[in-house]
Amino acid sequence: MELKKKQGPDLSLLWKVFGGALFAYLFLGFMVVPCLNTLTSIFTTRDAAGRMDPLAVLRFFAAGNMPSFVVNSLKLAVCLVITVNVVGVSIVLLTEYFDIKGAKILRMGYMTTLIYSGVALVTGYQFLYDKDGMLTSWLVQMFPMMNKQWFTGFNAVLFTMTFACTSNHALFLRNAIRGIDYNTVEAARNLGAKPFKVLFRVVMPTLLPTLFSLTVMTFITGLCAMSAPTLLGYNSINPEIVRLAGSSAADEAFPQARAALLSVILAVFTIVLLTVLNHYERKGHYLSVSKTKAKLVKQKIQNPVYNALAHVYAYVLFLIYMTPVVMIVVFSFQNWPAIRAKSLKLTDWTLVNYFGTRDYEYTTSRGKLKLRKGVISGVFSNADTVGGIRLSFVLSAIAAALACVIVVVAVNYIFKHRNRKRAAAVEACLLFPWLLPTILICYSFRTFFNGEVWYVLGKNLYYRENVRFLIIMAYTVVKLPFALRMVKAAFYAIDDELEDAARNLGASPLVTFLRVKLPIVLPSVLAVFALNFNALFTEYDMSATFHSSYGKSYAMVIQSMTAEEGRDGYNMNGSGRRCASTVFIMVISGLILYLVYGVGARDLGERLEHRKRRRARLAKLKGFFTGKSAA
Amino acid sequence: MIQLKDIVVRFGDFEALHNINVHVKEGEFFTFLGPSGCGKTTTLRTITGFIEPASGSVFMRGEDITRVPIEKRSIGIVFQSYALFPTMTVRDNIAFGLKIKKLKKPEIDEKVNTIARKVDLSGDQLAKAVSQLSGGQQQRVAIARALVTEPAIICMDEPLSNLDAKLRVQLRNELKNMQREFGITTIYVTHDQEEALTLSDRIAVFNKGYIEQTGTPNEIYNHSKTEFVANFIGDINPLGEGVVKGLGLDPRRHHFIRLERVRVNQPQADGVFCADGVIESREYYGLYIKYSIGVAGQTLKVIEKNDGINIYEAGQSVGVGIHPDDVMSYDAQ
Numbered sequence: 024m025e026l027k028k029k030q031g032p033d034l035s036l037l038w039k040v041f042g043g044a045l046f047a048y049l050f051l052g053f054m055v056v057p058c059l060n061t062l063t064s065i066f067t068t069r070d071a072a073g074r075m076d077p078l079a080v081l082r083f084f085a086a087g088n089m090p091s092f093v094v095n096s097l098k099l100a101v102c103l104v105i106t107v108n109v110v111g112v113s114i115v116l117l118t119e120y121f122d123i124k125g126a127k128i129l130r131m132g133y134m135t136t137l138i139y140s141g142v143a144l145v146t147g148y149q150f151l152y153d154k155d156g157m158l159t160s161w162l163v164q165m166f167p168m169m170n171k172q173w174f175t176g177f178n179a180v181l182f183t184m185t186f187a188c189t190s191n192h193a194l195f196l197r198n199a200i201r202g203i204d205y206n207t208v209e210a211a212r213n214l215g216a217k218p219f220k221v222l223f224r225v226v227m228p229t230l231l232p233t234l235f236s237l238t239v240m241t242f243i244t245g246l247c248a249m250s251a252p253t254l255l256g257y258n259s260i261n262p263e264i265v266r267l268a269g270s271s272a273a274d275e276a277f278p279q280a281r282a283a284l285l286s287v288i289l290a291v292f293t294i295v296l297l298t299v300l301n302h303y304e305r306k307g308h309y310l311s312v313s314k315t316k317a318k319l320v321k322q323k324i325q326n327p328v329y330n331a332l333a334h335v336y337a338y339v340l341f342l343i344y345m346t347p348v349v350m351i352v353v354f355s356f357q358n359w360p361a362i363r364a365k366s367l368k369l370t371d372w373t374l375v376n377y378f379g380t381r382d383y384e385y386t387t388s389r390g391k392l393k394l395r396k397g398v399i400s401g402v403f404s405n406a407d408t409v410g411g412i413r414l415s416f417v418l419s420a421i422a423a424a425l426a427c428v429i430v431v432v433a434v435n436y437i438f439k440h441r442n443r444k445r446a447a448a449v450e451a452c453l454l455f456p457w458l459l460p461t462i463l464i465c466y467s468f469r470t471f472f473n474g475e476v477w478y479v480l481g482k483n484l485y486y487r488e489n490v491r492f493l494i495i496m497a498y499t500v501v502k503l504p505f506a507l508r509m510v511k512a513a514f515y516a517i518d519d520e521l522e523d524a525a526r527n528l529g530a531s532p533l534v535t536f537l538r539v540k541l542p543i544v545l546p547s548v549l550a551v552f553a554l555n556f557n558a559l560f561t562e563y564d565m566s567a568t569f570h571s572s573y574g575k576s577y578a579m580v581i582q583s584m585t586a587e588e589g590r591d592g593y594n595m596n597g598s599g600r601r602c603a604s605t606v607f608i609m610v611i612s613g614l615i616l617y618l619v620y621g622v623g624a625r626d627l628g629e630r631l632e633h634r635k636r637r638r639a640r641l642a643k644l645k646g647f648f649t650g651k652s653a654a
Numbered sequence: 655m656i657q658l659k660d661i662v663v664r665f666g667d668f669e670a671l672h673n674i675n676v677h678v679k680e681g682e683f684f685t686f687l688g689p690s691g692c693g694k695t696t697t698l699r700t701i702t703g704f705i706e707p708a709s710g711s712v713f714m715r716g717e718d719i720t721r722v723p724i725e726k727r728s729i730g731i732v733f734q735s736y737a738l739f740p741t742m743t744v745r746d747n748i749a750f751g752l753k754i755k756k757l758k759k760p761e762i763d764e765k766v767n768t769i770a771r772k773v774d775l776s777g778d779q780l781a782k783a784v785s786q787l788s789g790g791q792q793q794r795v796a797i798a799r800a801l802v803t804e805p806a807i808i809c810m811d812e813p814l815s816n817l818d819a820k821l822r823v824q825l826r827n828e829l830k831n832m833q834r835e836f837g838i839t840t841i842y843v844t845h846d847q848e849e850a851l852t853l854s855d856r857i858a859v860f861n862k863g864y865i866e867q868t869g870t871p872n873e874i875y876n877h878s879k880t881e882f883v884a885n886f887i888g889d890i891n892p893l894g895e896g897v898v899k900g901l902g903l904d905p906r907r908h909h910f911i912r913l914e915r916v917r918v919n920q921p922q923a924d925g926v927f928c929a930d931g932v933i934e935s936r937e938y939y940g941l942y943i944k945y946s947i948g949v950a951g952q953t954l955k956v957i958e959k960n961d962g963i964n965i966y967e968a969g970q971s972v973g974v975g976i977h978p979d980d981v982m983s984y985d986a987q
Binding site: 518520521523524525526527528529530534538539542543545626627628630631632 | 786
């Protein structure tokens with residue numbers, strides 16, 4: 024029974040040194056150094072004579088039109104906070120607090136932007152509302168004086184982002200309202216408060232902390248908006264950074280330094296807002312002190328006029344949410360002439376927007392009939408689209424997996440060394456990207472690695488195929504904070520005694536990790552992987568920053584589909600493919616959300632029960648066909 | 655079987671165990687009893703190897719195992735939370751230790767089936783997830799998992815603490831029967847004195863990192879060596895000046911009497927101190943009745959068997975008797 028010490032070098036120490044060095048390399052090399060480079064680039068500009076002029080950009084900022092981008096972003100952020108809170112609060116009250124008929128269907132409609140977001144949503148809205156959009160065309164037919172270009176600029180961005188942001192907003196607010204103890208509502212009523220008094224004096228105050236957090240997050244979203252301003256034409260910070268990043272000193276004054284300055288301004292706003300949020304959240308939320316909490320009972324609006332108005336408002340919102348979804352699904356099965364004419368023809372159903380190709384016949388300006396073979400193509404038959412899907416699929420999957428692996432290993436380390444400074448340091452490093460806007464990280468990557476960098480073997484990572492590696496690294500870095508928060512929460516569920524039990528039964532630390540701890544956190548890890556993959560698959564902001572012929576992701580392909588469909592065969596069937604792409608993204612997102620929150624939420628017992636029921640059903644089916652009854 | 659010699663455990667500057675000496679005999683059901691934070695779990699974790707003592711030694715069958723790794727100590731553990739692996743079936747949980755030992759599959763199956771039969775787990779239950787079992791069944795799985803590797807002793811850390819009162823009593827009996835059947839040396843940790851008294855062959859009562867007394871349940875209850883043990887085990891009346899004087903006891907010492915030893919309306923006997931008392935209140939428990947009686951300037955708590963006849967009302971006068979042999983006396987600390 025004597026403890027026998029192993030002979031030879033201590034491998035665990037070697038692993039620790041290697042792991043520590045690798046972590047430091049990744050943190051410094053792919054987070055700190057590129058961002059510091061961006062910061063310093065602001066103060067290292069040179070004038071026309073080649074002299075260093077540290078304050079040149081700041082002077083330019085003060086004198087030129089740069090502040091207008093900041094003002095525009097702030098304007099968008101402030102307005103978005105108002106509209107998202109109004110719509111978000113009202114849809115939660117309509118579906119969770121007031122007794123509105125058809126609340127379940129309404130809730131489903133309001134949540135559609137969970138599976139239909141980002142570039143897909145913006146291009147979807149364009150399909151309906153832009154100058155050639157279907158709804159705009161119908162409206163112009165009815166009101167010929169109407170401005171066809173109404174859906175551009177600030178109003179369009181605000182409209183689109185309001186509905187894009189409310190699903191997440193409502194999701195958190197719904198949890199908060201469900202946490203209210205109904206006895207407090209009853210107590211207020213019993214003390215003589217009228218229903219709306221109860222709402223504003225009892226219910227709403229308990230939602231305030233959640234609303235404050237959501238307001239800050241919405242403000243940051245508005246400030247960092249990218250796809251909607253780019254596609255709908257609004258001069259805010261992010262699109263300007265991407266434009267400047269692609270510009271050269273020959274075209275305009277120190278574009279790189281200006282882009283750096285704008286991204287640092289964005290970072291300062293983000294850091295300040297997150298600090299405020301963190302400070303506020305530390306004060307804590309209102310928690311029910313009730314030992315036996317009663318479930319909230321929906322409140323009937325007694326006044327028939329108010330009740331009718333609430334119903335009308337609820338269903339108008341429902342229509343706004345559902346119309347683009349329904350139209351896009353329907354038109355994804357319509358042929359090219361029908362989509363072009365914006366008229367639904369019940370005889371023109373087709374699958375060509377998804378699969379297969381068609382020829383395109385057209386008359387040239389000289390009146391000659393020409394045929395272009397196979398230029399009308401579906402999502403899965405168009406080489407460009409398939410290439411984008413494939414690239415996004417691979418890059419997103421690798422980055423999502425990499426983020427999970429890094430975080431699982433790190434969190435295991437953090438939990439093993441709880442209450443020690445090194446664990447806190449590792450955690451802080453992984454949360455570092457949360458403080459910085461995505462655009463700053465991507466812009467830093469693009470500029471810093473667009474040259475030979477010694478610690479990546481002297482390679483230029485923005486060059487040709489190397490950009491794919493750069494995209495993976497950027498995707499991974501940006502997704503680390505979210506992965507950390509989710510996986511850390513999962514690790515809290517591991518009882519310390521499980522580890523003790525495994526050790527007592529003879530398992531080594533590695534076996535304990537692989538066979539006891541990992542299976543417990545695996546559903547959460549897979550959920551993080553799936554959610555990150557889902558977000559990255561159609562991600563626009565980073566794709567736009569790294570956009571090149573070697574890094575054309577699916578989001579960029581979708582963006583290119585919005586270009587005008589030319590008569591001579593250019594971008595043929597772009598609208599049809601765009602509709603089909605949106606449906607494809609909705610299916611993928613829906614499937615992932617089902618797998619994460621439906622299947623993934625089941626524990627082993629529930630899975631065994633499901634398996635048992637499935638086998639019983641199969642046996643019954645088999646019995647039905649073979650004529651034998653299943654036992 | 656297991657011997658702890660001068661064990662000292664420190665957590666930083668805090669000394670959790672001070673010179674602990676225990677000797678657990680082969681086949682014995684030995685309980686570490688004490689309030690929260692007294693050092694009983696720390697002692698158990700020192701035996702199992704999760705804590706390395708600052709000084710002192712742990713011996714198993716005469717062999718020093720103080721520095722032997724956990725997995726080589728041949729000690730089975732049933733944890734407070736049972737620590738069943740939630741992602742494995744019952745069978746996989748039980749087989750875990752055998753798989754780690756790299757036994758062949760047929761051998762693993764045979765051992766798992768044998769132990770499952772012994773702890774009364776059916777084949778159906780073996781295929782279930784642990785979350786699908788009741789609290790009692792989960793406890794059996796935890797015991798089976800601890801026993802299947804054939805350890806020399808088994809350690810249990812408050813395995814009944816998470817259960818409701820009724821199930822706790824039921825499983826307590828099952829636990830004792832299983833221990834008798836397997837004949838395995840068992841070290842049991844609990845803060846529940848009733849559990850300790852009903853299950854144990856011997857008990858060590860812990861307080862603030864020391865062992866106050868080691869003995870059989872009868873020795874611990876009826877012959878508590880220290881004031882702490884007397885107070886911790888069962889309910890007790892401190893005797894006031896009037897009674898102490900009446901009994902002729904040394905007033906510089908502390909004197910106590912257990913509730914059931916106070917005699918109410920019983921015939922006078924030699925040497926028994928008698929006094930008139932008044933019933934102040936009554937608590938009805940069904941099997942017995944607890945009275946608070948004002949006597950000789952103090953209130954005594956008294957337990958009387960509920961015979962359905964001698965039931966006293968508040969305000970009623972009664973005769974109270976105390977025999978000097980029933981009084982437990984300790985030096986003032």
